Amino acid sequence: MGQALLQLIPLALAAALSSVPITATIFILLAESRSRSGLGFLVGTVLGTFATVALATVASQALPGRPREHEALVGKLEVVIGIALVLLGVVALARRSRAGSGRGPGWLDNIGTFGILPVFGIGLALNLRPKAILLAAAAALAIVGVDLMFGDNLGLVVFYTAIATCTVSVPIVATILFPRRMEPRLLAAKGWIAAHSSTVGATMMILIGGFVIGIGVSG
Structure with a gap:
């Protein structure tokens, strides 16, 4: 199991540092209905991540x-999968260079006004992005590669899910518990993400893609 854990950690971290769910989380938490919408988005993200990796x-x-x-x-x-991740990262970097801005999709600007069911659905749907699917597939192959029992496999899926969704779960729980303390941090994070998250995410994809290729070649 130790071998699978070592392979899953970088994959899960790459998923956790994905800019779209982080940006969506911040916009939701800066809205008036942040408690209900935040919980809906959290549940959708966690269930979607778990289901994607489990099915894979x-x-x-x-x-x-x-x-x-x-x-x-x-x-x-x-x-x-590793090659696909590298190519996806290169394309993302190229788009970032042409656009000259780390601004996310336009629909993210209004996500804070959505109801609990729409944000729940968005949390599920974000796991169908190419990057999320590739990372889930790589995680599944890492789990299957060590040939463990069902209970161990389930534990590894839960482990991956917990790390991959921590950048959504931790801010949401912290904001619900300490809204006044978290608001200035959320505003600061929003500015940083707009400037740097796309580059960081693309670079992570390239590095993780190389990591996955190395695992596949070494057998």
Whole structure:
């Protein structure tokens, strides 16, 4: 299990540092209805992340072939996913350079006005982004690669989910408990994210992609 944990930590951190869910969290928490909307977004994000990785793990376990063939196929898939992550990071950096701004999608500006059900749905849907799917697939392959029992696999999925969603869960819980203390921090974070998050996220994707390729090649 230790090997799987070491592989999952950087993947989960890459997911946690994704700019879109972090930006959505901040905009929601700066709105008047932050408590209800924040909880809805948190539940949607956690459930979506858990379900995506769990389904990817089940699918990875169903890969055909004998044990050695299965292991070789997992390695090849890891290389493919790693290359896709690197390309996705390069494209994101190129777009960032052309745009000259780290501003996120326009719909994020109004997410604070959405009701609890829409933000719950957005939390689920954000796990269908290409980056989230690739990271979930890489995590699933890391879990399947160590060939553990069901309970251990479930624990690893929960472990990945907890880290991958910490940049959403921690600010939401902290803001609900300490709204006055958190508001100036949220405003400062909003400015920093607008300037740097896209570059940081793209760079992380490239590094993690290289990491996943290395795992796949080494077997």
